[in-house]
Amino acid sequence: MTDVIALTRGLLALDTVGQAESTAWKLLAPPLEEAGFVVAVAEHEPGRGTLVADWRPDLEVPPLCLSGHVDTVPLGAEPWRHDPSGEIDGDRLYGRGSSDMKGGVAAIVTAAIALTAGTPKRAGLRLVLTAAEETGSHGARYAAASLLDEPSGPLVIAEPTGNAVFHGHKGALWLQALATGVTAHGSMPSLGDNAIYKLARAVSRFEEYRFGIAPHPVMGEPTLNVGTFSGGLNTNSVPDRAVATIDVRTVPGQDHAQLTAVLAAVAGAGVRLEPLVDLPPVWTDPEDEWARSAAGIAGEVTGHPREPRAAPYFTDASVLTPALGSVPTLICGPGEPEQAHVTDEWCSLNRLRESVEIFERLGAHWCGL
Numbered sequence: 601m602t603d604v605i606a607l608t609r610g611l612l613a614l615d616t617v618g619q620a621e622s623t624a625w626k627l628l629a630p631p632l633e634e635a636g637f638v639v640a641v642a643e644h645e646p647g648r649g650t651l652v653a654d655w656r657p658d659l660e661v662p663p664l665c666l667s668g669h670v671d672t673v674p675l676g677a678e679p680w681r682h683d684p685s686g687e688i689d690g691d692r693l694y695g696r697g698s699s700d701m702k703g704g705v706a707a708i709v710t711a712a713i714a715l716t717a718g719t720p721k722r723a724g725l726r727l728v729l730t731a732a733e734e735t736g737s738h739g740a741r742y743a744a745a746s747l748l749d750e751p752s753g754p755l756v757i758a759e760p761t762g763n764a765v766f767h768g769h770k771g772a773l774w775l776q777a778l779a780t781g782v783t784a785h786g787s788m789p790s791l792g793d794n795a796i797y798k799l800a801r802a803v804s805r806f807e808e809y810r811f812g813i814a815p816h817p818v819m820g821e822p823t824l825n826v827g828t829f830s831g832g833l834n835t836n837s838v839p840d841r842a843v844a845t846i847d848v849r850t851v852p853g854q855d856h857a858q859l860t861a862v863l864a865a866v867a868g869a870g871v872r873l874e875p876l877v878d879l880p881p882v883w884t885d886p887e888d889e890w891a892r893s894a895a896g897i898a899g900e901v902t903g904h905p906r907e908p909r910a911a912p913y914f915t916d917a918s919v920l921t922p923a924l925g926s927v928p929t930l931i932c933g934p935g936e937p938e939q940a941h942v943t944d945e946w947c948s949l950n951r952l953r954e955s956v957e958i959f960e961r962l963g964a965h966w967c968g969l
Contacts, residue, residue, distance in 0.1 A: 656724030699935025704758030722968030760935025792838030
């Protein structure tokens with residue numbers, strides 16, 4: 601019998617900080633195959649693969665899809681007080697990725713293996729365990745293009761929610777703003793064309809920009825933040841290049857291509873915008889029959905209130921939900937949202953066990969077990 605705590609610790613011991621996610625499949629694929637899953641891995645670059653595992657895809661109703669990622673962000677410069685590869689202290693399991701989101705992946709796999717002990721009457725299961733989510737869902741994109749060509753039922757992303765049910769998340773549109781000019785000696789600026797001035801004027805206009813749309817009833821308003829600004833090489837030269845990056849978080853109903861064109865016009869003719877990350881928002885109506893049922897199951901396990909919520913971060917659902925046929929999608933996982941990317945990241949052992957129960961009950965309900 602698979603133990604979710606031991607499996608999480610096994611994943612935490614692997615270094616998947618933006619690399620080598622395929623090492624995780626050496627840990628996860630054998631027990632999944634032994635349980636009856638057909639496993640395939642799509643590597644978008646050597647050693648960086650997304651695992652897709654199917655159990656009983658032959659049944660009439662498309663399978664319930666459970667998904668999570670195993671790549672993590674770096675530890676950070678601040679020293680950790682706890683071992684980042686799986687130290688337990690009381691109810692807390694410490695480690696990079698414990699909340700975001702190796703704990704969620706371990707809960708998915710543990711529940712899925714337990715479900716295969718039964719005989720489904722209605723549908724099977726599909727697991728999509730991804731690489732390279734943190735940098736823009738590259739693993740999910742590659743898997744969607746190469747392995748996900750069969751119909752799917754609803755999708756659950758096990759990102760950190762403290763096992764609450766989130767009905768969606770904002771989109772992420774990250775843009776690079778580039779201004780170019782002509783260099784000259786700093787004592788003779790009239791002979792040059794200062795790229796920093798061009799970009800600074802654009803950034804000032806971005807600060808004043810308003811989207812002009814009604815807030816989403818749960819997600820609220822879209823946002824724009826200029827995150828970085830750099831330009832020039834030395835003090836006594838006119839800079840001929842300046843670059844800024846812009847983080848736009850969108851809500852359902854906003855078209856990213858149209859928004860990019862609008863922001864380009866705001867920036868002005870001397871600034872070029874180029875997309876860095878383009879992930880649309882995701883939202884499932886809380887009154888959707890499956891979503892309402894799933895929220896009820898999670899609420900029974902955890903005691904959480906069932907009011908609709910949305911995640912502040914993006915997930916692979918931006919890629920997987922449309923790739924699977926715009927299926928109903930929920931986000932629900934054992935990690936704590938506030939623990940993502942922090943020093944001494946931890947996940948509650950009790951939440952891990954709760955998560956396994958939630959996924960088992962969701963799977964049993966959908967599969968007819």
